[in-house]
Amino acid sequence: MTAALRRFVPAVGLRRAVLGAVAGAGLGALLGLVLQADAGQILGLGYLLALAGFLLGIGAFRFWLRWAAARPPDLDDEHAAHGRAGDWTRYFRFTTDHKVIGVQYLVTSFLLFFTAGTAAMLMRFELGQPGVATSKDIYNTIMSTHGAMMITVALVSIIGGLGNYLVPIMVGARDMAFPKANALSYWMLPLAILLVAANPLLGGFDSGWTAYPPLSQQANLGQQAYLMAFVTVGASSILSAVNFLVTVFRMRAPGMTLLRMPIFVWAMTVTASLALIATSVVAAAFTMLLFDRLLGTAFFRATRGGDVILFQHLFWFYSHPAVYIMGLPGLGAILEVVPVFARKPLFAYRLAVLSFITIGVMSFMVWAHHMFVSGMAEFFHIPIMLTTELISVPTGIVFLAALGTIWMGRIHFKTPMLWVFGFVWAFLIGGITGVFLADVPTDITLSDTYFVVAHFHYTIVGGTIYGLFAGTYYWFPKITGRMYNERLGQLHFWWFTLAFNATFLPMFWLGIEGMRRRVADYPPALGTVNLFVSIAAFNIFLSVAVFIFNMVRSWQRGPRAVPNPWRAQTLEWQIDSPPPIQNFEQIPTVSAGPYEYGGGGGLPAEGRATP
Amino acid sequence: MTAHAHTTDRHEPLDHMGFGEQDSHEARGNILLGVKLAILSEIMLFGALFAAYFVIRAESGEWPPAGLERPELLLPGLNTLLLVASSGTMQLGVRSASTGERSRILRWLGLTLLLGGIFIVIQGYEFATNGFGLGSGVFGSTFYILTGFHGAHVLIGLAFIAIVANRARLGLVSADNHVAVESTSYYWHFVDAVWLFLFSTLYVL
Numbered sequence: 097m098t099a100a101l102r103r104f105v106p107a108v109g110l111r112r113a114v115l116g117a118v119a120g121a122g123l124g125a126l127l128g129l130v131l132q133a134d135a136g137q138i139l140g141l142g143y144l145l146a147l148a149g150f151l152l153g154i155g156a157f158r159f160w161l162r163w164a165a166a167r168p169p170d171l172d173d174e175h176a177a178h179g180r181a182g183d184w185t186r187y188f189r190f191t192t193d194h195k196v197i198g199v200q201y202l203v204t205s206f207l208l209f210f211t212a213g214t215a216a217m218l219m220r221f222e223l224g225q226p227g228v229a230t231s232k233d234i235y236n237t238i239m240s241t242h243g244a245m246m247i248t249v250a251l252v253s254i255i256g257g258l259g260n261y262l263v264p265i266m267v268g269a270r271d272m273a274f275p276k277a278n279a280l281s282y283w284m285l286p287l288a289i290l291l292v293a294a295n296p297l298l299g300g301f302d303s304g305w306t307a308y309p310p311l312s313q314q315a316n317l318g319q320q321a322y323l324m325a326f327v328t329v330g331a332s333s334i335l336s337a338v339n340f341l342v343t344v345f346r347m348r349a350p351g352m353t354l355l356r357m358p359i360f361v362w363a364m365t366v367t368a369s370l371a372l373i374a375t376s377v378v379a380a381a382f383t384m385l386l387f388d389r390l391l392g393t394a395f396f397r398a399t400r401g402g403d404v405i406l407f408q409h410l411f412w413f414y415s416h417p418a419v420y421i422m423g424l425p426g427l428g429a430i431l432e433v434v435p436v437f438a439r440k441p442l443f444a445y446r447l448a449v450l451s452f453i454t455i456g457v458m459s460f461m462v463w464a465h466h467m468f469v470s471g472m473a474e475f476f477h478i479p480i481m482l483t484t485e486l487i488s489v490p491t492g493i494v495f496l497a498a499l500g501t502i503w504m505g506r507i508h509f510k511t512p513m514l515w516v517f518g519f520v521w522a523f524l525i526g527g528i529t530g531v532f533l534a535d536v537p538t539d540i541t542l543s544d545t546y547f548v549v550a551h552f553h554y555t556i557v558g559g560t561i562y563g564l565f566a567g568t569y570y571w572f573p574k575i576t577g578r579m580y581n582e583r584l585g586q587l588h589f590w591w592f593t594l595a596f597n598a599t600f601l602p603m604f605w606l607g608i609e610g611m612r613r614r615v616a617d618y619p620p621a622l623g624t625v626n627l628f629v630s631i632a633a634f635n636i637f638l639s640v641a642v643f644i645f646n647m648v649r650s651w652q653r654g655p656r657a658v659p660n661p662w663r664a665q666t667l668e669w670q671i672d673s674p675p676p677i678q679n680f681e682q683i684p685t686v687s688a689g690p691y692e693y694g695g696g697g698g699l700p701a702e703g704r705a706t707p
Numbered sequence: 708m709t710a711h712a713h714t715t716d717r718h719e720p721l722d723h724m725g726f727g728e729q730d731s732h733e734a735r736g737n738i739l740l741g742v743k744l745a746i747l748s749e750i751m752l753f754g755a756l757f758a759a760y761f762v763i764r765a766e767s768g769e770w771p772p773a774g775l776e777r778p779e780l781l782l783p784g785l786n787t788l789l790l791v792a793s794s795g796t797m798q799l800g801v802r803s804a805s806t807g808e809r810s811r812i813l814r815w816l817g818l819t820l821l822l823g824g825i826f827i828v829i830q831g832y833e834f835a836t837n838g839f840g841l842g843s844g845v846f847g848s849t850f851y852i853l854t855g856f857h858g859a860h861v862l863i864g865l866a867f868i869a870i871v872a873n874r875a876r877l878g879l880v881s882a883d884n885h886v887a888v889e890s891t892s893y894y895w896h897f898v899d900a901v902w903l904f905l906f907s908t909l910y911v912l
Contacts, residue, residue, distance in 0.1 A: 164870045166877050273737045338744045342737050376748045380755035384852065391841050393848035395759060401772065401845040406762050410755055 109154050109189025116153025117287060120145035136320050136390050139298070143291065143324050150287050155190045156280045178275070181677050190283060192275035195675065197282050198261025199575065202568070204282075205253035208289060210644065212245035217637050224630035226620040235616035237300030237318065244292050244305045244322055248329060250560045251418065254425035255371075256282070256336065258567045259364045261575060263340060265668040266358050268349025268686060270679050273342035281336040288328035295321045304614055306411065309396040309404050313388050320389060323382050330379045333371045333421075340368035349667075351686035355449070358666045358690045359442060360567075362449050363428025366456040370417045370424075374460070378414030381407055405472055412463035420459045422556055424452060426563025427494050430519050433566045434498050435691040436664045437513035438505025442691045448497040451490035458487045468536050469543045477536050484534035488527060495523060506694075510662075511585030515566035518593045522558025526551060529604065544614070547607025550600045557596060565589075565643070572650070573657030577674040580654060584646040588639055595635035602629050666690045735886040742890040746897045749860075753901055756856060760849040760908070771846045775839050782833055783910045786826050787902065793822035794899040797868075801892045807882035809875060816872040816888075819895070823865045830858055853905055860898045867891045 124145035128138030151157060159177075162169060179186035179193045186196050187203075218238050222229055264272055272278045295301055299316030307326075312319050344365050348357070357365075384395040385407065394400035396407045435442045442448065464472060464480040498520060507513065529551040532538040542548060565588075572580045602625050611618045611626075618626065660669040665688075671680060764770050771777055800815035834854075839847045871887045874880055880888060 166870075166874045166879060274741060334745075334748050338741050338748070341744055342741045346733070346737050346740060372744060372748050373751055376752035377755040380752050380759070384756075384759065384848075387841070387848070387852065393841050393852070394845045395763070395848050395852075401763065401767055402848075403763055403766060406759060409762075410759065413755075 108185075112155070113150045113153035113283075116149030116151075117146040118149075120147070120149025123149075136317060139317055139320060140324065140386070140390055143287075143321075147284070147287050147328065151280070151283060154283050156276075156283055159276055177279075179677070181674075190279050192271070192279050193677065194260050194264050194272045194275065194278060195575075195677075195679075197278055198257050198259070200282050201252060201260055202257030202575075204285065204289070205249050205257055206644065206647075208245050209249045209253070210640065211293065212242050212249060213637055213640060215239075215242035215245065217634060220630040220633040222616055223618070224627050226618060226623045226626075228616050230616075232616045233300065233302065236302030236614070237296055239614055240301050240304050240322070241292065241295060244326070245289075247305050247418075247422075248289065248292075250422035250556055251329070251333065252285070253564050254429060254560065254567065255333075255340075255364060255367055255421070258360075258429065258564075258571060259340065259367075259425060260336075262571065262668055263361055263364055264343060264347070265671070265675060265679050266361050266666055267344060267347060268352050268667055268680065268684050269343060269347040270683075272339050273347055274339050277335055278339050281332045281339070284328055284332040284335075288325040288332075291321045291325045295319075306415070307382070307385065308411075309385060309388070309407050310398070312385060313396065320386065323386050323389075327379050327382050327386075330375045330382075334375050337368040337372040337375075340364055341372065344368075349683050349686055355446065356686055356689050358432060359445065359448060360425075360428040360432040362452055363424045363431070366452045367421050367424045367428075370421050370456055370459060374414040374417040374421075377410055378418075381410035381414075384410075405467075405470055408467050408470055409464070409472070412466045413460070416463040416466065417456075417459040419556070420455055423559040424455065426519075426560040428452075429563040429567035429570075430498055430516055431494070431501075432666070433512045433570050434501040434516055435693060436570075436662050437508045437510060437516070438501050439508070439693045440501055440505040440691075441689075441693055442497060443500030443503070444493070444497045445689075445691065448494055451493040451497075454490040455487060455494075458483060458490070462487055465534055465539070468539045481534055481536050485531070488530070488534075491527065495520075495527070510569075511580070511582060511589060512566045512570035514586060514589040515562050515569065518589065519558055519562040519566065521593075522554050522562060522596070525601075526554030526558045529554065542607060544612060545607035546603040546611045546613055549613045550603035550607060553600050553603075557600075565592075568647075570662070571668075572647070573661050574668055574673050574675070576651045576654070577657055577672075578650055578654035579657050579661065580650040581646050584642055588643045588646065591639035591642065592636060595632050595639055598632035599629055599636060665692060735889075738886050738890055739893070742893050746893060749897065753853075753856070753904075756849075756853055757904065757908070760853060763845045763849055767845060772844060775843060775846050777910060778833055778837055780910060782829050783906055786829050787906050789822045789826045789829075790899045790902050793819045793826070794896050796822065797892045797895045801885075801888055804875070804880050804885035804888040805882060807880070807885070809878065809880075812875045812880060812888070813872060816868055816875065820865060820868050820872065823861055823868070823895075827858065827861055827865070830854070830861075850909060853909060857898070857901055857905055860901070864891070864895045864898050867894065 121142045124142030125138055127145075128141045131137075133141065155177075159169065159174065174192075177190060177192050179191040179196050186193070187200060191197065191200075215238050219235065219242060222235050222238075228235070260272070260278065264270070295318035298318040298321050301312075301315050301319035301322050303312040303315060303319060305322075307319070307323060312323070344357070344361060384393070387393040388396055388402075394402045396402045396404050398404055431442060431448060461483045462480060464476055465484045468477060468480075498516065502516075502520075529547070532542060533548065533551055569580060569585055572578075606622055606625060606629075607613075609622060611622055657673045659671065659673050661673075662669065667684060667686070668675070670684070796815050796818045800812055800819060803811035803815055834851075839850075841847055841851045868891055871880065871891050874887065
């Protein structure tokens with residue numbers, strides 16, 4: 097077995113982690129049997145110990161344990177953990193370099209994106225015609241898995257991937273404030289993701305990612321797997337939020353004032369604040385739910401004095417801000433790309449910063465608009481409707497900052513910029529249709545229909561995924577040191593955008609016609625449109641295959657990238673591609689804002705970017 | 708946007724990687740801010756649990772529900788005194804650490820450990836003799852999730868205090884390098900403050 101393991105798992109750290117996880121799971125199961133626990137409790141114990149074993153095996157705690165044992169730090173080991181350029185095993189072990197961690201997050205996110213996309217294709221296969229081709233249980237499990245995984249992608253891809261890679265460089269630091277905690281945040285994820293992926297083996301789960309009780313209290317072990325994985329992802333994101341905030345507030349280079357920070361860094365800062373404040377609330381809610389399942393508590397058991405609506409309040413108190421945790425990094429990436437390809441300063445930079453902060457604050461005041469049909473207190477409807485409509489004002493300002501920058505710019509239609517235009521269209525549709533879901537009377541009619549599905553995908557794909565693609569193409573030369581293939585990039589954009597709109601625009605109509613979401617079957621009269629939607633959805637999948645091919649192949653043998661192929665002015669473009677391991681030979685002193693393009697015959701000499 | 712080179716040694720890559728031996732001024736600030744932010748997230752965790760408690764209690768006709776009784780006030784009251792006192796001894800420990808007096812650090816941290824340890828023992832005794840459990844409806848559920856989460860935090864705090872006390876014993880805590888004692892004290896005061904809320908809502912009000 098060790099021989100096989102050695103063959104398939106190349107890095108020593110990961111090999112030990114796998115052994116640790118197996119040992120932990122075995123120990124947990126044994127302990128459970130000795131204590132005569134039920135299946136759920138055994139799964140819980142096994143997972144906890146497997147996670148501990150995995151993290152111990154990967155070496156996540158070795159520096160801290162040394163410190164706790166009052167032994168002198170092993171500086172050689174710490175340097176080794178930082179990684180060497182060109183050593184590819186650093187991607188498969190506990191590496192503290194933020195650039196390695198960023199790539200780990202990005203690649204993991206795209207693998208997850210692909211898996212969750214495959215689940216979506218299976219859903220569209222079932223929905224291609226009326227009737228039930230597979231089974232309702234299988235459909236529910238696939239639907240829930242698609243949701244759970246895509247939510248994770250939206251939560252971690254930009255902040256974990258692009259954010260980790262770029263934020264320290266953009267503020268002029270050599271690494272994050274706590275590099276070991278940063279690596280720990282990443283390595284908490286793989287086992288949790290595997291657990292979600294394995295839920296069909298545990299009976300699947302059919303509650304969707306929202307996990308409302310009482311369904312989620314009665315459902316299979318697959319449900320429990322999802323709950324435990326979600327709490328793990330939450331812990332990881334709290335840890336990484338602390339890291340981002342300390343990095344941004346304490347590690348900026350001299351001259352990098354708060355209002356000289358690139359807008360992407362601002363978006364990440366607000367995002368990290370939201371994650372820090374909101375995540376532990378949902379962790380508490382899911383823990384209470386797990387306790388109800390495993391330890392006989394009664395928090396959400398109505399028959400014993402518990403309250404199911406309470407769960408929804410706690411869940412959405414996190415999960416609405418979470419929509420902005422998903423969305424703001426995407427908006428930040430979009431606003432970062434726009435000035436570079438419009439060759440203009442970012443329009444209304446200060447107002448955009450203010451709007452990000454306002455969105456962050458207001459996102460805590462709108463959660464109950466997910467609950468207009470839940471039976472919650474009536475008096476709560478109108479205030480929540482009003483705050484929900486108000487939050488579209490700062491969001492609209494961010495949108496206008498993108499439009500205002502494009503206006504009268506000298507547009508370069510490169511792939512990253514195309515995604516910006518795609519974003520403008522998709523986010524506009526998403527925003528306008530949101531009004532009907534914020535207003536109580538229309539929401540009551542449209543609730544739980546495909547109108548909601550379409551709206552949600554227009555905002556999250558339009559905001560987050562378009563931002564992710566824009567950012568990935570834009571920073572690909574920086575991260576890999578090679579150029580992607582422009583023609584394949586443009587093919588990806590047009591194919592994806594046409595297919596995306598062909599998939600989700602008809603869903604608004606389907607929703608108004610009364611097609612219910614999260615259900616495997618629908619009225620036969622809607623069959624033709626659903627067949628069209630399914631064919632369009634398969635095209636989304638194929639276009640993403642083009643993207644993955646482009647990324648993999650360009651990383652292997654694309655033409656070498658110069659340090660600043662886009663002639664951009666933020667700090668990451670002033671260093672080599674890929675950046676040296678220390679980021680900067682000497683910490684720069686910043687003397688100008690990030691977007692001083694055009695205007696008045698160029699820049700002060702010392703601020704000019706190298707062409 | 709970049710410009711002239713500016714040499715500075717305060718951003719060397721590996722000197723801010725956590726609780727290093729030489730915690731420079733920068734690293735100390737990073738760690739203290741990090742601990743404060745982590746505590747903010749913990750406040751939200753307990754906030755959510757308290758919110759659940761208040762909602763469930765408000766919806767329930769009588770509290771505690773018929774057939775259940777709250778624990779007597781004597782032992783929890785004593786526990787309150789112990790924890791408040793331990794916050795004081797912890798702070799005296801921080802003060803000794805900032806002047807680097809090893810024997811005084813050890814005395815105050817040791818006393819804090821003792822007070823926290825007695826708290827845990829009393830709490831364990833109370834859990835064992837309460838006459839209701841996690842499964843005793845919403846009353847037991849809310850009582851034990853709040854006190855249980857708090858108790859776990861006390862244990863973690865005690866582990867941290869023991870670790871920094873041991874480091875102090877070995878001479879690894881000094882006037883220039885005592886950020887670990889400071890961060891532990893932040894955490895400990897937070898745990899103490901949570902208990903005051905717990906005591907006043909679960910036991911008294």
